[in-house]
Amino acid sequence: MGANTENTIEKNSRTNIGSIIRSNTVVMLFVLAGVIVIFTAINPSFLTTQNIINILNASVIIGLLSIGQTFLIIAGHIDLSCGSIAALSGAIMAYIMRETGIAWPTAFLLAFLFAVLVGIINAVLVNVFELQPFIATLAMMSVCKGATYLLCEGKAIQIADKAFLKISAISLAYIPLPVIIMVVMFLVFGFILARTVFGRMVYMIGGNVSAARLAGIKPKRVSTILYIISAGASAVAGALYCSRMFSALPGAASGAEFDAITAVVLGGVAFIGGKGNMAGCFVGLIIIQFFSNGLVLSNMDAFWQVIAKGLLLIAALVFDFVRRKRFESRL
Amino acid sequence: MEQQYVEFKGIGKRFIGVRALHDVSFRANGGEVTALLGENGAGKSTLLKILSGAYTADEGVYEINGAEKHFATTQEAIADGVSIIYQERQLVKELTVAENIFMNMLPSNRLGVIDYAAANAEAQRIIDIFRLPIRSTDRVKELSVAHQQMVEIMKAVRRESNIIAFDEPTASLSETEINTLFSVIGHLRDEGKVILYVSHRLKELFQITDKIVVMKDGALVDTLKTSDASEKELIRLMVGRDIGDIFHHLDRAASFGGPVLEVRNISNDNISDISFTLHKGEVLGISGLVGAGRSEIVRAIFGADKLQRGEILIDGKPVKIGSPADAIRAGIGLCPEDRKDEGLVLENPIRTNISIATLGLVSKMGVIDTKMERDMSLKAIAAYNIKTHSAEKQVIELSGGNQQKVILGRWIGADLKVLILDEPTKGIDVGAKSEIYNMIIGLAKSGLGVIFISSELPEVLNICDNIIVVKEGRVSGTLAREDASEEKVLTLAM
Ligand SMILES: Nc1ncnc2c1ncn2[C@@H]1O[C@H](COP(=O)(O)OP(=O)(O)OP(=O)(O)O)[C@@H](O)[C@H]1O
Ligand SMILES: [Mg+2]
Numbered sequence: 001m002g003a004n005t006e007n008t009i010e011k012n013s014r015t016n017i018g019s020i021i022r023s024n025t026v027v028m029l030f031v032l033a034g035v036i037v038i039f040t041a042i043n044p045s046f047l048t049t050q051n052i053i054n055i056l057n058a059s060v061i062i063g064l065l066s067i068g069q070t071f072l073i074i075a076g077h078i079d080l081s082c083g084s085i086a087a088l089s090g091a092i093m094a095y096i097m098r099e100t101g102i103a104w105p106t107a108f109l110l111a112f113l114f115a116v117l118v119g120i121i122n123a124v125l126v127n128v129f130e131l132q133p134f135i136a137t138l139a140m141m142s143v144c145k146g147a148t149y150l151l152c153e154g155k156a157i158q159i160a161d162k163a164f165l166k167i168s169a170i171s172l173a174y175i176p177l178p179v180i181i182m183v184v185m186f187l188v189f190g191f192i193l194a195r196t197v198f199g200r201m202v203y204m205i206g207g208n209v210s211a212a213r214l215a216g217i218k219p220k221r222v223s224t225i226l227y228i229i230s231a232g233a234s235a236v237a238g239a240l241y242c243s244r245m246f247s248a249l250p251g252a253a254s255g256a257e258f259d260a261i262t263a264v265v266l267g268g269v270a271f272i273g274g275k276g277n278m279a280g281c282f283v284g285l286i287i288i289q290f291f292s293n294g295l296v297l298s299n300m301d302a303f304w305q306v307i308a309k310g311l312l313l314i315a316a317l318v319f320d321f322v323r324r325k326r327f328e329s330r331l
Numbered sequence: 332m333e334q335q336y337v338e339f340k341g342i343g344k345r346f347i348g349v350r351a352l353h354d355v356s357f358r359a360n361g362g363e364v365t366a367l368l369g370e371n372g373a374g375k376s377t378l379l380k381i382l383s384g385a386y387t388a389d390e391g392v393y394e395i396n397g398a399e400k401h402f403a404t405t406q407e408a409i410a411d412g413v414s415i416i417y418q419e420r421q422l423v424k425e426l427t428v429a430e431n432i433f434m435n436m437l438p439s440n441r442l443g444v445i446d447y448a449a450a451n452a453e454a455q456r457i458i459d460i461f462r463l464p465i466r467s468t469d470r471v472k473e474l475s476v477a478h479q480q481m482v483e484i485m486k487a488v489r490r491e492s493n494i495i496a497f498d499e500p501t502a503s504l505s506e507t508e509i510n511t512l513f514s515v516i517g518h519l520r521d522e523g524k525v526i527l528y529v530s531h532r533l534k535e536l537f538q539i540t541d542k543i544v545v546m547k548d549g550a551l552v553d554t555l556k557t558s559d560a561s562e563k564e565l566i567r568l569m570v571g572r573d574i575g576d577i578f579h580h581l582d583r584a585a586s587f588g589g590p591v592l593e594v595r596n597i598s599n600d601n602i603s604d605i606s607f608t609l610h611k612g613e614v615l616g617i618s619g620l621v622g623a624g625r626s627e628i629v630r631a632i633f634g635a636d637k638l639q640r641g642e643i644l645i646d647g648k649p650v651k652i653g654s655p656a657d658a659i660r661a662g663i664g665l666c667p668e669d670r671k672d673e674g675l676v677l678e679n680p681i682r683t684n685i686s687i688a689t690l691g692l693v694s695k696m697g698v699i700d701t702k703m704e705r706d707m708s709l710k711a712i713a714a715y716n717i718k719t720h721s722a723e724k725q726v727i728e729l730s731g732g733n734q735q736k737v738i739l740g741r742w743i744g745a746d747l748k749v750l751i752l753d754e755p756t757k758g759i760d761v762g763a764k765s766e767i768y769n770m771i772i773g774l775a776k777s778g779l780g781v782i783f784i785s786s787e788l789p790e791v792l793n794i795c796d797n798i799i800v801v802k803e804g805r806v807s808g809t810l811a812r813e814d815a816s817e818e819k820v821l822t823l824a825m
Contacts, residue, residue: 009722012720013722217656274679
């Protein structure tokens with residue numbers, strides 16, 4: 001092979017047009033544009049700075065959950081318990097604060113550690129007892145939900161710590177602190193996924209777990225870390241939720257895992273693993289939030305909104321399927 | 332019955348960055364076995380995929396018995412009597428042999444209830460034609476790679492297709508199984524079926540084919556009668572140059588260094604009491620029938636399968652290997668046999684499949700250096716002559732032989748003490764094979780210990796300094812290069 005061809009191969013490897021065409025983040029940006037145009041046409045107040053900030057603020061909980069789901073789904077796993085872990089850790093935090101009166105950082109740390117423990121249990125169920133991730137975390141979801149109701153005794157636990165309540169009220173340059181926290185977490189975890197050895201391992205175990213193992217990657221260790229990340233991010237989400245609501249609610253973040261997974265799949269993360277990225281997930285998140293907000297502004301009945309969201313998830317999954325089929329038929 | 336035939340007329344096909352086929356025309360007759368021969372990436376599989384409806388041709392047409400066909404799906408092609416046995420197996424591993432042989436055609440009664448007894452009996456009848464030691468109720472995942480391959484062939488036999496194409500069917504079969512396969516192919520040929528046959532093993536072409544179609548870079552070079560062809564001429568046609576006697580130019584090390592890998596009485600469910608010593612600079616072959624435990628031995632050493640007993644020493648010191656990660660840390664590298672299931676992350680670019688086992692070499696403090704990673708993959712592409720237009724090409728889009736080269740490329744730049752190659756030349760063309768032999772000998776010369784597994788006996792006899800023969804999970808004999816012969820190895824293996 002001459003030096004000439006080698007140079008062409010190098011040049012082609014740099015530009016890498018194929019992967020840009022293949023990635024569907026671009027497609028999703030068009031979908032997003034479509035959503036914006038339609039809802040702005042229905043209600044002009046949709047596209048105002050204030051409304052956009054409101055939308056971003058409302059997406060924080062789901063956004064934080066979707067970070068963990070992006071990692072897990074790319075690795076071929078899933079965590080259905082993330083929403084209820086958020087609710088439970090929020091309740092634990094509020095409970096500790098009410099019972100002991102300690103300041104929020106300590107209470108948060110304890111709740112966070114508890115969430116990590118739940119993440120480890122999820123990982124043990126999946127890796128040691130070899131349960132399907134879907135089943136194991138579905139069971140965990142139920143356990144955490146029940147525990148939250150027990151802890152709250154069915155009522156809200158009020159929070160008195162002023163410093164804590166302020167967190168969700170502070171804005172920097174008009175941008176609420178929770179939004180900043182979310183964006184920073186997206187950037188940090190996006191970097192980890194895209195650029196680090198750990199992130200690469202996530203893709204490899206999701207793409208072909210046996211091949212990854214034979215190449216020296218430890219799939220169980222990687223997925224254990226992912227369940228912990230998911231649970232930890234859920235604890236942060238739970239705390240922000242409490243700060244916003246001035247209390248821990250037994251039904252907090254219910255169904256949030258559903259929205260998070262919808263965002264991830266909309267963002268082009270393949271459900272069978274190995275494919276996707278954090279930017280796509282963020283776009284998916286924005287689409288689903290714009291969509292829900294648009295429905296509210298269009299005065300659509302709340303129950304119809306639930307149906308519409310379900311349809312959106314179906315559409316995302318069908319899209320995922322069609323993309324795969326097209327890819328396979330080319331081979 | 333009228334004579335069956337397939338005729339290709341001016342077939343052309345492009346993919347992003349490559350022209351896979353260009354103006355390919357020839358005719359394959361019933362009652363004959365027509366071989367397709369060409370280097371890795373020459374376009375053989377692509378042509379078969381066009382015939383099978385998996386791809387559509389950009390240019391040209393093909394005719395079956397004079398009627399022009401345009402299969403849009405593989406189902407259409409199957410309905411018209413075309414079956415392709417692909418290089419990569421298309422089996423559902425969780426299902427039984429019978430279920431795979433029948434797939435969606437399982438016999439059922441009027442209520443749609445599947446008649447498993449009938450299906451199993453019919454599948455067993457086909458298995459018995461092949462004289463295979465498997466049962467129709469076995470699960471495919473429990474079968475050896477070779478037997479899985481045979482299940483694939485039995486699927487086509489069951490469909491009673493008139494046109495059957497074999498894409499490297501013998502790549503993972505051993506001598507005896509190849510003979511069974513050839514008797515079945517001979518049988519199908521005598522029934523007047525059109526047989527297309529792709530293989531990189533020239534010897535086989537002389538055994539089983541009547542006509543040879545030689546391709547290079549997507550174009551047809553020549554069509555010759557097998558009886559008029561010589562091995563040398565075929566190689567010249569497909570490679571474009573004379574490569575000489577591939578085994579005689581090998582420049583091997585004069586002597587070995589000290590022991591680098593000592594294996595003492597290792598056992599698990601598949602192997603018992605395996606012991607041997609590998610020296611620096613030595614190429615050690617492991618031979619035996621498919622399923623005798625060759626792969627299982629190296630998997631155990633590499634930590635892929637659990638060890639129940641025994642000890643492994645590297646450079647004279649005992650090491651504990653509980654996982655492939657431990658083995659790699661100890662300086663052992665493995666190129667696994669099964670590229671689809673265990674070797675590659677198919678829907679990923681060449682780049683990430685090259686760096687997968689040595690991410691530490693292309694990263695700093697856990698962050699991957701994109702340029703270093705790209706350079707590593709470009710180096711492997713050049714060293715192994717992987718046919719691609721870019722390091723970003725998805726591995727699934729490479730030809731079979733080029734996928735195999737990607738697996739070999741993964742240890743480029745790694746600092747290994749022991750390299751284990753499990754069927755490294757599977758699906759590799761003659762020219763590239765000699766390059767791989769040179770690479771193996773070169774690595775050994777530089778002080779590595781190499782373990783080499785291959786179903787091709789001539790390869791083992793010529794490359795290896797010592798050969799361990801295994802049978803039913805035990806070592807049945809050890810032969811030095813000077814004393815080894817095909818007969819001796821086979822006697823120990825049987
Ligand atoms: N789906 C695809 N997308 C892009 N390129 C492809 C695709 N399928 C095949 N190719 C390219 O077409 C060329 C011919 O490939 P093909 O698989 O037909 O080779 P082959 O002759 O069967 O080689 P081998 O002996 O290695 O099996 C190769 O360069 C390959 O990379
Ligand atoms: Mg091929």
